[in-house]
Amino acid sequence: MASSVVAKGRVQSIANHLTPQNNTPDHEKYRIQRKPGQVPYLTPLDPVRFLLRSAMVYRKKTAVVHGDRSFDYETLADRTLRLANLLLHDFAVQPGDRVAILCQNVPAFLEAMYAIPSIAAVMVPLNTRLAQPEIDYVIKHSGASVLIVQDELFPRISPTVQRNLKIIRVADYQNNGDPPCPYEQLLQNTNTILGWKDLPLTTDENALISINYTSGSTGRPKGVMVSYRGCYMMAIGMCVQAHLSPETVYLWTLPMFHCNGWNFPWALVAAGATQVMLNKMDYTYIWKLIKELRVTHYCGAPTVQNEVCHHKDAVQLDYTLLAFSGGAPLAPKIIRGLNDLNIYLTQVYGLTETYGPCVLTYDRGSLSQYPEDQHLGLVARQGYNIITQDEVRVLDQKTANDVTADGQQVGEICLVGNVTMMGYYNDPEETKKCFRAGVFWTGDLAVRHADGVIEIVDRSKDVIVSGGENISSIEVENTIVGMEEVSECAIIAGPDDKWGERPFAFVVVREGRSTTADAILNHCRKNLAGYKCPAKVIFTESIPKTR
């Protein structure tokens, strides 16, 4: 079992320098107090509960590996409790307050995903790839009062916004020789005055647990509101669909800020799995980890799958690794290539608005009903609803009727069910636009095949998907038109071998003025995340209007 190897091979380095908790027996330590009058047969669906159960059941089993460090489930629960106390006492966080997180895949992020809801506050995970003005916008729009931020990302917060925030700084402390980390020191010095039973956990499973900002087709990022119940249902659905178990070793190739890490931070803890943190997409290191720790699961955009597949250190594994790919359709060539390495790939589809991947393709067990030579073609499509979401539908944009299941008629993908967002934060107008005829309209176009499975034919026309990230063409256009020298701009999705798509800018210079491609790119880099900046700037005399 890979997990026990991990537990033995790594030093329990963090647990050792924490002050011991009092001697409450475990089963009392991890108990949540029930409210007076609460009926015995109803407990709010809340992913925080997964941690408390796993801390009791999986105790000394390795929960987290991060570089040379690793720690067990008891330690994860203890660290989370300390962070919750810290937020409550030192940062005066009240139920409903927004706490932003700007971190890579470090243990602090995982801990925050339990500590913040455990005090009924609201998480606001920030995309680490955003530029300063974008991050400032999201922090302001969400009304976050506290920020947990990793050192190298701190300069992304403008001084003005910094002044209005209480800040917890995290150093990426992954090796024993690394410089001291302020976050670790805070945890160490926090007294766990309140135990789990004293924390103000939510009593309403339909309350807001997180606001996840996403770039849609309309410019400014929108704050997707997700609930406790939704995250619980998505996490337990992922346990079933990804076959998670205590023998799972998960590698964090997916950014944790992406739809709350597709809810895996909760699903993995629920299943008693081991999670391996990862900050940097270094594929030599990734292959080293896969081989050394016998990684059983990872998720990522097509770019990630492509790099894993074609890396020089890639070898055929002597066990099956399950990989999940989302963000854009994946070429069957890569699915086959990964299969040859014993990496079985499942395509998924979803949006931040649907808690991440709520549509997935056939897994191996379900393919048994089809002849083997059809398998590759079948899994190259996006699939059907996961177990905790309602049926995925493809509707005609005008009539809101289902398209014919003929693989030909194109419609818009629509979703409904327990893992559908509650709406956009403080944005009733955008919320109203995307809910129509009782369903959520994704903006993505698809056909339905005769077997009921959907296949994406086009992402919504104003969204460019680059390495799994959404780019709003309108946002980039608006940025470029913000330059005095530019009178008009149009962004299109240009092809890119590595990232799938990248933005190409068509620019019309204002009469009597002049500018250069470099000047435009510099302006973009200052105002936009790097991945949103155009790969090419093409000057033109006019932009044809077709609509």
Place this chain on the structure above:
Amino acid sequence: MASSVVAKGRVQSIANHLTPQNNTPDHEKYRIQRKPGQVPYLTPLDPVRFLLRSAMVYRKKTAVVHGDRSFDYETLADRTLRLANLLLHDFAVQPGDRVAILCQNVPAFLEAMYAIPSIAAVMVPLNTRLAQPEIDYVIKHSGASVLIVQDELFPRISPTVQRNLKIIRVADYQNNGDPPCPYEQLLQNTNTILGWKDLPLTTDENALISINYTSGSTGRPKGVMVSYRGCYMMAIGMCVQAHLSPETVYLWTLPMFHCNGWNFPWALVAAGATQVMLNKMDYTYIWKLIKELRVTHYCGAPTVQNEVCHHKDAVQLDYTLLAFSGGAPLAPKIIRGLNDLNIYLTQVYGLTETYGPCVLTYDRGSLSQYPEDQHLGLVARQGYNIITQDEVRVLDQKTANDVTADGQQVGEICLVGNVTMMGYYNDPEETKKCFRAGVFWTGDLAVRHADGVIEIVDRSKDVIVSGGENISSIEVENTIVGMEEVSECAIIAGPDDKWGERPFAFVVVREGRSTTADAILNHCRKNLAGYKCPAKVIFTESIPKTR
């Protein structure tokens, strides 16, 4: 993959003689209509939805095997829809009406478990081992108006009770040469006037889905009320804990009437598994099925485990079979014996009041944190809460405080959470008795060990557990005292090699009268299920009172 072997090897005999449904595409056929005004992000947790999803995803995959017959997921959904239409139109079942089921593990039982809730009626599964007066009592107490009954069990219903019931008769039609079955003929002749989208599914996840009668310590069977949400949560919890997947082949050694088959009828369909029906505990046939169909999972009382372990046809399997044992503690010797056959055993604990097994011992993946020589001892205890139930507690019966986790202090097992019953049907007094201090009191005694796991030390003193069935000693006492010749009776749990325990009767004969052990046994057989009848009758002059 075992399941595809099954699908190929067996005739799709039922689908062939059903009239074809209309040509609605699958994705529309299996859709549930949302209610006007229903918010898009909330769908009631309802296990019926598992079938509709699986009918679309697993289509031609084998869902059910029964003797020479087998059928796929599309057929299972079609048969269920026909039964729902039959109940609605021909039997005039209204939402909230009670429909009783008196069947062994035959496809009709499984289909009823989807059809009855799909029209918002309430299931009442009957224990096939009960005697006529007991069955009459349960039917009357539940107020059931319709009964689905297997031919050989029909004589268990008294003529008086029969007259008040609308009855659907089921023949155990498992081989092609078997005589025609009225149930099959009814299904064949039913027009599916209403599709799934027209059925009056529940809109309230906390509504009553089933009343499960159980013998407690107080005589008459009590009707345990369970909800849609509870059954959904238990089923999805079982998917995670039993590692169910489309590759699962489940053998029905557990009676389906037992806590709704521990919710496996829903869990297995959710996971896309194949279920193998079984009517008779013939261990030669069971071993034949295990080997031929490569069974991956089964559940059963210690008696079942014992027989499987020691059968002459038992062989070491070349794959791992997961077995679940509940009803009474199991000797470590048998756990080890099954292990040698490659049957990995998980002990579970639960009651009808907790939807079946809501406590289970460490599985293999969680044992990695302990030294290997401790594993057998660790899994011989009953365990910790399953993922969808709250923490299991052991409380002092007087103070309602948790016992010390020292493996010594005895307390009563208490439970709370989403898989805890809502109460006893039409019995506020008994309901009130078992809910105290905000938790459900099981009546079973246990200690808690230092690792948080509980171990049962005694079932509630007035309940005898024989082959996994509860026997109320008071009910047997009352039956015997009902004889004119008897003045007093006391039932105790006598040891039994095969069944674990059996009732022993101490009888005081009324002054001036006389009777025989045979007369007493005859009286019991007429009024009680066979398993409740005393194994021994001992005449005595008086019964000492200690309380």
